[in-house]
Amino acid sequence: MLKIQNVTKRFGGLVALKDVSFELNEGEILAIIGPNGAGKTTLINVISGFLQPEEGSVIFKGTDITSMPPYEIRKHGIARTFQIVRSFPRLTVFENVVLGALYGGLQLTEKEAIERTYEALEFVDFPAAPDTVARDLNTIQLKLVALATALAGGCDLLLLDEVAAGLTTAELTDVVDLIHKLQERGITIVLIEHLMKLVFGVANRIVVLDFGEKIAEGKPSEIRKHPKVIEAYLGDKY
Numbered sequence: 269m270l271k272i273q274n275v276t277k278r279f280g281g282l283v284a285l286k287d288v289s290f291e292l293n294e295g296e297i298l299a300i301i302g303p304n305g306a307g308k309t310t311l312i313n314v315i316s317g318f319l320q321p322e323e324g325s326v327i328f329k330g331t332d333i334t335s336m337p338p339y340e341i342r343k344h345g346i347a348r349t350f351q352i353v354r355s356f357p358r359l360t361v362f363e364n365v366v367l368g369a370l371y372g373g374l375q376l377t378e379k380e381a382i383e384r385t386y387e388a389l390e391f392v393d394f395p396a397a398p399d400t401v402a403r404d405l406n407t408i409q410l411k412l413v414a415l416a417t418a419l420a421g422g423c424d425l426l427l428l429d430e431v432a433a434g435l436t437t438a439e440l441t442d443v444v445d446l447i448h449k450l451q452e453r454g455i456t457i458v459l460i461e462h463l464m465k466l467v468f469g470v471a472n473r474i475v476v477l478d479f480g481e482k483i484a485e486g487k488p489s490e491i492r493k494h495p496k497v498i499e500a501y502l503g504d505k506y
């Protein structure tokens with residue numbers, strides 16, 4: 269579904285991604301892990317068009333999306349969430365999500381956008397009234413709005429940047445259930461995560477970055493015992 273081919277991204281003299289290649293299969297959950305500064309968010313930014321790589325290409329369903337702007341990539345069915353959750357703080361939950369529906373990957377009429385908004389809020393089991401103003405939401409509610417926004421606009425590939433950060437243990441359980449529910453709905457997921465409990469609980473495959481380089485790729489059971497990954501990131505506690 270997605271092919272990352274020899275991607276290199278530099279910030280001045282710093283090589284944030286160095287010749288990174290891997291493939292993503294339709295329907296799977298792929299986790300990208302690695303130490304702070306390894307290049308995980310940079311990779312998500314490259315896939316979603318927020319950054320252009322100096323070398324290499326990103327192919328989505330056979331189309332080269334490398335030089336496309338984010339809004340065009342969104343229209344191809346790739347949605348993302350951010351490490352620091354963003355919303356329009358003065359708009360209501362409903363208004364935030366309906367904007368996602370109207371400007372996502374589908375050409376929706378107003379009526380369809382409204383229907384998809386309610387359906388997406390129901391899917392994520394949004395716990396507050398849709399007319400709640402976004403600035404009054406807590407962390408988990410903001411994350412659910414971001415997920416509903418992605419869903420309402422239609423997405424085949426969802427990129428989740430540290431979705432677990434700032435959540436309580438109970439909220440985390442709900443998010444894990446939701447990630448499984450998204451997969452059952454047919455959505456392919458790439459997640460960046462530091463919380464290994466979540467990674468090993470949901471990922472079908474894992475790519476490991478260290479100083480911008482891919483040092484390992486494989487099933488969770490393989491990654492757990494991979495010597496390079498243990499040395500660079502996991503230590504001996506997993």
Ligand SMILES: Nc1ncnc2c1ncn2[C@@H]1O[C@H](COP(=O)(O)OP(=O)(O)OP(=O)(O)O)[C@@H](O)[C@H]1O
Binds near residue numbers: 284303306308310
């Ligand atoms: N816009 C930028 N300008 C300059 N350097 C940047 C920029 N964005 C990222 N970097 C640098 O690139 C490297 C990779 O950063 P990135 O945010 O992708 O890492 P990460 O693996 O997501 O880290 P974390 O787990 O801490 O979020 C880091 O050294 C970072 O300081």
